[in-house]
Amino acid sequence: MTKLNLQVIDDFLPQKYFNNLKKISKQISWGPYMDYFDSNESTRHKWFYRNIGDDEELKNILIKNIRNKTIFKIKDFSLLHITLVPKGEAWPHTDTGDNFKHQMVLYVDGDVDMNKGTGFYVPTETGVTLNTAVGFYANRAIFFESGVWHTPLVYASNNDTSRISIVAQF
């Protein structure tokens, strides 16, 4: 099973750029179905997303900061989405593919709350169990290996505030 190798970096983007990103995220009209990962299959994403991989400025600033602040020699993303996670069910899953190994979640907008963050699982004899959490904090980026079981923790929070973040695979 994939090891966690979690990295958490606060103040990930320059503040001026992050503020702009937050403003942009508030202008998105989410939904209703076209951009919603929804399925009867329990393994499918159940959140809203927009592909932002064609935003060259955003892509370049993310790549620049990943190169400067992590050990990853990233050239490009195989997936770059902005996502909105509503309160729903716990959703332990892995995101694996042939053309990426790493995941980044950059928190953009939400409550400063452990349960607006992300939870990580470790294997047990009978499956997986929730073991580590990284709470929501604006402009916090988290990096982990794509084979690690994880879930948005929004399902466990006390209110219905959703969480907006950028999700990248590379």
Ligand SMILES: [Fe+2]
């Ligand atoms: Fe995921």
